[in-house]
Amino acid sequence: MIRRVADFVLILIFVWSCMLLGLWVIDALIVPLNLPFSALMSNVAKAVFSVLLVLFWFWLWRKIVRRVFWSALKRG
């Protein structure tokens, strides 16, 4: 019972903390960036950085879930 819940809770805490960390990275690091482009291009570049960060988060999340699931299934 505890192990079943622990699998999920670890992923949940990872996802939640990544969400908070991601918000901080976007707010404190990406948004204040001074890029050598026009204002429009600079904003587009910041949006692209932020989207890439989110996509990386999703990719990592998917990898962790697959690994946790298949190893649990083998052990179960």
Add this chain to the structure above:
Amino acid sequence: MQGGYEILKCLIVPIVSFSVSFFGIRGVMRKTRSLGIVGADVHKKDKPLIPEMGGIGVLMGLSVSVVTASALFPDRTLDLVSFLTTALIAGLIGAYDDLRTLNPKVKPFLTLFASLPILVLHTYDPRMVLPIVGRTRLTIIYPLMIPIAIAVTSNAVNMMDPFNGTMSGTCSIMSFVLLISAVLLSRNEAVLISSALLAALLALYFFNRYPAKTFSGDVGTLSIGAALGALAIMGRLEIIAAVAFMPQIMNAFYGLSSIGRLYERRDVSRPIRILHDGRVAASDDEKAPITLARMILARGPLTERGAVRIFFILSGISGVLALVTMYLLMVTP
């Protein structure tokens, strides 16, 4: 005295919602059974036929409670109408799917339109508050995100109904968390909406819990998901709701990412199988979607009741994290 009268008025709304939903679901159960609108309970050995579309009763409860709330709090009418019509549009799409079956790509597309009342009546605030970041000004992006948010919540709830009572129980926990948040953050319209929704969901849970006497049907899952999304948007509880909604989001994300496309349950291998002793176990078929239920069962078989209990524990833990997120919102300058 004035405060006591306000609290009494607030209590009338969930009482009406629960009563109408309770008797509404009973009536719908009788009607759908007589019309032959039944579905097999696939996780039972004898696969009993259970009346479908119990979610209509939830919509009945929400409709009457929203009308009651509008009469008691006329200044909130716009928010209440926007909330109800969003749930009703999603419910209509779900009812059509229950009776005729929609294409798995068309259904999420149609649910985008359930957000129209929120957009048309402008019952949202684009100045979303985020933990750590603080208040934002998303005047262009925010309205564009609303249809996506409603489609995501309605379809995520629709995908999270594997065992008796999981959908109604986990959504009840989420509504309770949103009710606490709304009270603590003094979001009055969200207090009314979440209390009405929680009461209707508890009535559904009474009939939908193990062993189920009714299934909510897509009419119930899509409308409840849309209602939760509308509540999050109109109550400015977006981030809190997103965290409380994590089990549903995870279930949808795992399923979609493992299959690689939108899918209908009938079109893919079953993620759960039933053992001879009646317990449920995770399928080892590599083509089956990795759903939350399959993940829970990966460590070994469980009784259906035991699996449902784990769903509730997970939802409760997400609820606690959502309340921590609410605290972070309160301390963010």
